[in-house]
Amino acid sequence: MSDVVLKMEHIVKEFPGVRALDDVHFEARAGEVLALMGENGAGKSTLMKVLGGVWPYPTYQGDIFIHGERRQFRNPRDAMDAGIAVIHQELNLLAELSVAENIFLDNQPLNRFGAIDWRKLNDDAAALLAELGLIDVRPTDKVKHIAVGKQQMVEIAKALSKRARILILDEPTSALSDKEVTELFRVIGKLRQDGVCLCYISHKMEEIAQIADRIVVLRDGRTIGEPIAIPDITLEQIIARMVGRELTEMYPASSRQRGEKILEVRNLGVDHPSLPGARKIADVSFSACRGEILGLCGLMGSGRTTLASVIFGALPHATHGEVLVEGKKTDIRSPADAIASGIALLTEDRKALGLFLDQPITFNTTISSLQTISSPPIGFIDKSREYTLTEHYIGQLGVKASSADALVGTLSGGNQQKILLARWLNAGPKIFILDEPTRGIDIGAKVEIHKLLDRLAGQGVAIVIISSELDELLGMSDRILVMKEGRIVSEFTKANASREAVMEWAAGARRVEK
Ligand SMILES: Nc1ncnc2c1ncn2[C@@H]1O[C@H](COP(=O)(O)OP(=O)(O)OP(=O)(O)O)[C@@H](O)[C@H]1O
Ligand SMILES: [Mg+2]
Structure with a gap:
């Protein structure tokens, strides 16, 4: 033609x-x-x-x-x-x-x-x-x-x-x-x-x-x-x-049990970086339980990512309020503190993912949890254990790579994202916050990741998902919090959440009565 x-x-x-x-x-x-x-x-x-x-x-x-x-x-x-x-x-x-x-x-x-x-x-x-x-x-x-x-x-x-x-x-x-x-x-x-x-x-x-x-x-x-x-x-x-096959369902039909409260956030606020006296997020209070998947909804700029990074200890100097883990007040002042408290954060920013592109998949998978592959008391890295663990995640997440030794920089974009997910899974968090976990991930792998998150919740992890895909939030979450302009403006349960209702709040068509 x-x-x-x-x-x-x-x-x-x-x-x-x-x-x-x-x-x-x-x-x-x-x-x-x-x-x-x-x-x-x-x-x-x-x-x-x-x-x-x-x-x-x-x-x-x-x-x-x-x-x-x-x-x-x-x-x-x-x-x-x-x-x-x-x-x-x-x-x-x-x-x-x-x-x-x-x-x-x-x-x-x-x-x-x-x-x-x-x-x-x-x-x-x-x-x-x-x-x-x-x-x-x-x-x-x-x-x-x-x-x-x-x-x-x-x-x-x-x-x-x-x-x-x-x-x-x-x-x-x-x-x-x-x-x-x-x-x-x-x-x-x-x-x-x-x-x-x-x-x-x-x-x-x-x-x-x-x-x-x-x-x-x-x-x-x-x-x-x-x-x-x-x-x-x-x-x-x-x-x-x-x-090359039919996908029957996008979201797992789960029968998880909600356990006790594991994360509690009280009156969390963050100073605005450039407007003195103003807050980037304010008066944020919520909790999450073991075995629960909590969805965080909002338009871009509504404060979801800021909230996640604050809980993860990324902005200690600008933060107000309290974070409790397993009922105890924490003093999380850095991501390392957060990890020690059992909190993991999968960030949305691909560029700053923290992947070591010139290092193999093995290194990238185990770097945040070296205790899983080192033998006490001296801490030698057990290479064969590192290999086995990495292969396990490669299989579980369907990572396409020639071997566990492949350099992460040679993987396709979506497969790099999966390696980051593997790293956090390997760290075995109690509270797992995921910011846009399936961005750039193909539809087949997406279904696998949804199943995996459902299984993790089933094992007692509290999962907080931020996603700009409303269908994903509605499909996965037991509860949905809607954020707007740095505040939580409404909350839905799986039963009463609908696309329209959630969007109304996120876009500001409905407002909190003062
Ligand atoms: N520079 C490279 N060195 C070695 N292998 C590479 C390189 N670039 C790509 N590959 C391999 O080629 C294959 C295709 O990768 P490509 O990036 O084209 O995938 P894609 O379809 O764009 O995936 P995605 O949806 O994840 O972006 C993958 O197996 C990848 O690991
Ligand atoms: Mg690509």
């Missing part, structure tokens, strides 16, 4: 011990959003890195055709010159540079003397930011001073600045607020109308249903079936293509 702008044929890409792409066939048209879906480690990011020149010719086999012409990119610059822009899963901004400098990093406007035209640079950046509805970010702001969600938008502005004809978005919404997602989708809609070809990778089914025209699935490095138009395929069929 003439409107096919991008064609990839017989693409094979191997890493030591892994055939990441195994004869992939991929084709996309002008003016369409083509969703690329598949499990963690299926090869999506690798395919796009081949296209974007990150894995240059001839480190892969196969052919790339752009507008019918065979191309061999030797670096990202070549791909860019061919009209391809990639927004990678891992953000690639330079923290010390300004927003504008980042946007035009590899194509700065020059003045007639051949020097950088700073005024044009900043004006052009401002125009792009306005196009994305990013009014509160200035071109001159340093990237390190803006929030992760905004950084992701800057990455998108950078891709737009290249006026690419093929735009690849690898999980672009993972750190965006609902409002930013809406802006992004508006821009995507506009680009599609202008005839840009968009390849969109995401694990979020609702997003795919909302913006994709067609969808193509990768499984174990192979293309499964032909691209198919969204209205012609059901969610179940997509999942079946992805995981």
Whole structure:
């Protein structure tokens, strides 16, 4: 067909011990959003890195055709010159540079003397930011001073600045607020109308249903079936293509017993970092019991992540109020104190995950709980025990890796996230707080993680889940607390919680009577 702008044929890409792409066939048209879906480690990011020149010719086999012409990119610059822009899963901004400098990093406007035209640079950046509805970010702001969600938008502005004809978005919404997602989708809609070809990778089914025209699935490095138009395929069929089996239920039908109170938070408050006298969160009181899954709901910025980090001892100087564990007051002044009290926190921030990318899975899994693999009293690390434990988690969480010795930096994004989860599971917490535990995790693995959390609760752990996916919270939680503007504004039980009711409170349509 003439409107096919991008064609990839017989693409094979191997890493030591892994055939990441195994004869992939991929084709996309002008003016369409083509969703690329598949499990963690299926090869999506690798395919796009081949296209974007990150894995240059001839480190892969196969052919790339752009507008019918065979191309061999030797670096990202070549791909860019061919009209391809990639927004990678891992953000690639330079923290010390300004927003504008980042946007035009590899194509700065020059003045007639051949020097950088700073005024044009900043004006052009401002125009792009306005196009994305990013009014509160200035071109001159340093990237390190803006929030992760905004950084992701800057990455998108950078891709737009290249006026690419093929735009690849690898999980672009993972750190965006609902409002930013809406802006992004508006821009995507506009680009599609202008005839840009968009390849969109995401694990979020609702997003795919909302913006994709067609969808193509990768499984174990192979293309499964032909691209198919969204209205012609059901969610179940997509999942079946992805995981190679039917998924019957997303959430475990559990019969857990709620035990005694294990975590109690009284009047917790945190000073606002920049507004003297103001609180980032205030008057937060709640408790959680053994065997209970407590959901924490709220819009981005409502204080959920702050609350989690405060309980974990991350902001000791700004914190007011009390945290009790097993009925006893604690004096948690650092994450190490929190861990010693039996509290674990899986953080949402992928970048600051605390993964050691150049270390193997074994090291990363056991680093927070060396007592599980060392033999007292001297504390030698028992290598074979470390190996066995790690293999256990690899199996339990379905981590896709060549072996327990694989370096974490070589794993796909979702599999890295699973390693972090393994680390905390191995620490054996009594209270486990998880901030966006299934972000970036494929749908099959998500179901496994839900089952695992249910089992942990069954063993008497108190689990607190923060998730921006309301369905996940409703499906998993025994109780749901709704936060808004740093306060808990309402509480629901599994029986009386509904999408509408919870959203009403989170969005502020309903308010607490004073
Ligand atoms: N630099 C690398 N070195 C070694 N192996 C790699 C490297 N990059 C990717 N792989 C392997 O290639 C396979 C495909 O990974 P890829 O990142 O493409 O998956 P993905 O589909 O993007 O997954 P996710 O949904 O988790 O982001 C995985 O087995 C991964 O471990
Ligand atoms: Mg990926």
